[in-house]
Amino acid sequence: MLRVDLYSGEEAFRTDRTEVLRRSWQFVGHTAMAPNPGDYIAEDVGGAPVVVVRNAEGALAAFHNVCRHRAGALVADGAGHCGEAFTCRYHGWRYSLDGRLRNAVDFGAAPGFDPREFGLFPARVETWRGLVFVNLDLDAAPLSESFAPLTDLAPFPDFPLTERRSHRLACNWKTYVENYLEGYHLPMVHPEFDADVVVADYQVDIEGEVIFQWAPARDASVYAGTWAWLWPNLAINTYRHGSMIERMTAVGPEETRLDYFYFFDPARAAELAQMFEASDRVTAQDKQVCEEVQRNLSAGIYRGGVLSPKHERGVAWFQARIADAHGEPAPAKLATISA
Numbered sequence: 001m002l003r004v005d006l007y008s009g010e011e012a013f014r015t016d017r018t019e020v021l022r023r024s025w026q027f028v029g030h031t032a033m034a035p036n037p038g039d040y041i042a043e044d045v046g047g048a049p050v051v052v053v054r055n056a057e058g059a060l061a062a063f064h065n066v067c068r069h070r071a072g073a074l075v076a077d078g079a080g081h082c083g084e085a086f087t088c089r090y091h092g093w094r095y096s097l098d099g100r101l102r103n104a105v106d107f108g109a110a111p112g113f114d115p116r117e118f119g120l121f122p123a124r125v126e127t128w129r130g131l132v133f134v135n136l137d138l139d140a141a142p143l144s145e146s147f148a149p150l151t152d153l154a155p156f157p158d159f160p161l162t163e164r165r166s167h168r169l170a171c172n173w174k175t176y177v178e179n180y181l182e183g184y185h186l187p188m189v190h191p192e193f194d195a196d197v198v199v200a201d202y203q204v205d206i207e208g209e210v211i212f213q214w215a216p217a218r219d220a221s222v223y224a225g226t227w228a229w230l231w232p233n234l235a236i237n238t239y240r241h242g243s244m245i246e247r248m249t250a251v252g253p254e255e256t257r258l259d260y261f262y263f264f265d266p267a268r269a270a271e272l273a274q275m276f277e278a279s280d281r282v283t284a285q286d287k288q289v290c291e292e293v294q295r296n297l298s299a300g301i302y303r304g305g306v307l308s309p310k311h312e313r314g315v316a317w318f319q320a321r322i323a324d325a326h327g328e329p330a331p332a333k334l335a336t337i338s339a
């Protein structure tokens with residue numbers, strides 16, 4: 001049964017962050033965004049600012065973007081270059097790209113202060129086919145374990161990072177994930193999909209922490225008919241001439257940002273425009289339905305319904321994982337219809 005209480009409010013949101021988003025592999029960008037030593041990608045991961053940097057040896061390292069002096073930010077969010085060291089934006093402490101405190105600038109003689117005890121807090125970083133992921137759980141299983149079911153998803157990404165776009169939705173991130181995980185809504189919400197893929201042959205497969213959705217693509221379709229989703233908030237959508245990574249970023253209890261990263265054949269400008277058009281249209285349709293669902297979840301009348309065994313196995317799997325992460329359900333509150 002759906003835990004309606006998990007879809008709004010600060011408390012559930014905090015638990016989503018600490019028990020789900022900060023304990024799973026989170027996509028932060030592509031290696032092409034940080035090709036040279038000193039290049040970095042800074043991102044919010046489950047409410048924690050994180051920076052991934054390419055060090056002098058050419059390897060990636062990840063740290064919390066938090067200075068050990070008084071919690072200043074080392075770098076601004078986004079991609080950039082920090083040179084040979086991080087210089088805190090507050091009072092200028094300098095850290096080597098391996099996280100060691102190199103210079104507590106003009107600090108003065110402080111008895112007992114040992115700079116070796118003030119290195120940056122580390123995070124895990126791993127890549128898969130050029131995609132960069134971080135995990136704030138230092139004991140997490142390797143990324144390759146999560147991605148094992150995607151080994152046969154070839155070739156991906158087959159083209160350079162062409163474009164990034166973001167969309168804001170007034171709904172909990174899980175409301176959107178659940179929408180993504182079923183094709184049951186296609187005929188009602190995306191009727192033009194019927195011209196693109198054979199909706200009647202839609203199929204859902206769950207392998208490990210990956211949920212695949214398939215439908216045979218029609219000849220003129222921009223879609224390749226394969227959608228892969230990786231626990232807890234990432235999707236890989238394949239098109240006829242490229243692919244798109246979709247990060248479902250939890251911004252607030254009832255606010256989600258979809259961050260799209262398009263990898264597309266640069267020689268196919270016409271198909272790219274066609275794909276953007278299709279992608280934007282589908283997002284607008286899902287945004288409307290998700291925001292309506294969110295409003296109804298938050299209204300406190302709906303207590304949980306029933307899932308289709310034919311179409312919504314992915315949703316059921318996701319809801320079970322979420323319920324597990326949240327532990328015991330909160331005590332049931334009495335339903336009230338009066339104002």
Ligand code: FES
Pocket residue numbers: 067068069070071072073088089090091092093
């Ligand atoms: S907070 Fe970073 S140097 Fe003060």
Ligand SMILES: [Fe+2]
Pocket residue numbers: 179180185189190282286
């Ligand atoms: Fe949809």
